[in-house]
Amino acid sequence: MIPAEFDYVRPRTIDEALDALADPDALAIAGGHSLVPLLKLRFARPSALVDLADLGLRGIRQDGNGLEIGAMTTYDELIRSDGAPAALRECAESVGDMQVRNAGTLGGAVAHADPASDIAAGILALGATIRLRSQSGPREIPTSEFFLGPFTTARGTQELVAEIAVPAQPEGSGSAYVSIEDPASRYAIVGAAVAACMDGDRIVSCSVGLTGAWAAPLRASALEEALVSDGGADARRLAEMLIPEPDVGGDDAEIAYRRHVASVVCVRALERAAARGAAA
Numbered sequence: 001m002i003p004a005e006f007d008y009v010r011p012r013t014i015d016e017a018l019d020a021l022a023d024p025d026a027l028a029i030a031g032g033h034s035l036v037p038l039l040k041l042r043f044a045r046p047s048a049l050v051d052l053a054d055l056g057l058r059g060i061r062q063d064g065n066g067l068e069i070g071a072m073t074t075y076d077e078l079i080r081s082d083g084a085p086a087a088l089r090e091c092a093e094s095v096g097d098m099q100v101r102n103a104g105t106l107g108g109a110v111a112h113a114d115p116a117s118d119i120a121a122g123i124l125a126l127g128a129t130i131r132l133r134s135q136s137g138p139r140e141i142p143t144s145e146f147f148l149g150p151f152t153t154a155r156g157t158q159e160l161v162a163e164i165a166v167p168a169q170p171e172g173s174g175s176a177y178v179s180i181e182d183p184a185s186r187y188a189i190v191g192a193a194v195a196a197c198m199d200g201d202r203i204v205s206c207s208v209g210l211t212g213a214w215a216a217p218l219r220a221s222a223l224e225e226a227l228v229s230d231g232g233a234d235a236r237r238l239a240e241m242l243i244p245e246p247d248v249g250g251d252d253a254e255i256a257y258r259r260h261v262a263s264v265v266c267v268r269a270l271e272r273a274a275a276r277g278a279a280a
């Protein structure tokens with residue numbers, strides 16, 4: 001299929017990009033791995049594509065407060081970076097194939113908001129914040145309030161994802177991501193990222209990000225609270241009981257299957273995160 005006609009602009013500064021994106025029919029393009037197929041199928045018919053390549057939004061900076069990941073950072077760069085929490089690296093390693101990891105960007109994944117996005121689970125579990133820019137100024141949205149539904153976020157159409165800010169994790173913390181993947185696309189059928197802070201064998205705080213079986217990636221808040229009250233001793237039973245019911249459709253058997261698999265991957269991620277936290 002051939003895309004409908006569009007203009008192409010490659011701004012040199014964020015302000016120029018925001019000017020171009022002020023046109024409500026213009027779209028940003030990052031790695032193009034999600035957008036180009038939509039253009040070819042004519043599901044997206046933008047007036048202009050605003051290429052974000054030259055805006056200096058690429059790279060990972062670390063300071064005392066945590067990590068700032070530029071929106072144009074690719075999965076591959078995240079995997080190769082020093083100091084990224086294990087859950088984020090494992091999310092990125094789970095994405096597609098080498099081509100997708102080389103060109104696909106974190107900002108593109110966050111803006112696209114596929115309900116099965118791997119990285120969404122990781123940034124949810126790590127309590128990240130999405131930093132947006134528009135002509136009205138900068139704005140920050142906690143990841144837990146960002147993903148609203150399939151391919152739908154709290155981002156305005158003219159807002160640019162500029163950075164993902166991942167707070168420093170407390171001492172004694174570990175994180176992990178485990179998923180069961182579709183063998184063809186490698187998208188998560190179900191994936192769980194866990195960040196846990198440990199005192200010896202006991203969980204003192206914990207957050208769980210889920211992806212794949214819900215209309216949008218989400219936190220398993222009831223499970224997190226129960227794991228902390230229980231200290232982690234009865235994690236398997238709590239996960240079976242408290243993982244939110246999948247809502248991506250399918251019959252009762254499929255929903256029950258995905259819920260069970262979600263509890264399994266969640267417990268595996270918890271065990272790995274807890275072991276890393278205890279060794280930290």
Ligand SMILES: Cc1cc2nc3c(=O)[nH]c(=O)nc-3n(C[C@H](O)[C@H](O)[C@H](O)COP(=O)(O)OP(=O)(O)OC[C@H]3O[C@@H](n4cnc5c(N)ncnc54)[C@H](O)[C@@H]3O)c2cc1C
Nearest residue numbers: 030031032033034035096104105107108111118161186187
């Ligand atoms: C074969 C294949 C397999 C895949 N497998 C997986 C998988 O296993 N797991 C997984 O999670 N994902 C998978 N993906 C999806 C992949 O993660 C996304 O395509 C990619 O991350 C999107 O990033 P991009 O840079 O390519 O975004 P683009 O395709 O360039 O853009 C996607 C959307 O986001 C908007 N956008 C991009 N950047 C910004 C920004 N900074 N600010 C505002 N809006 C922006 C664009 O306008 C567009 O609407 C797969 C994709 C392919 C093609």
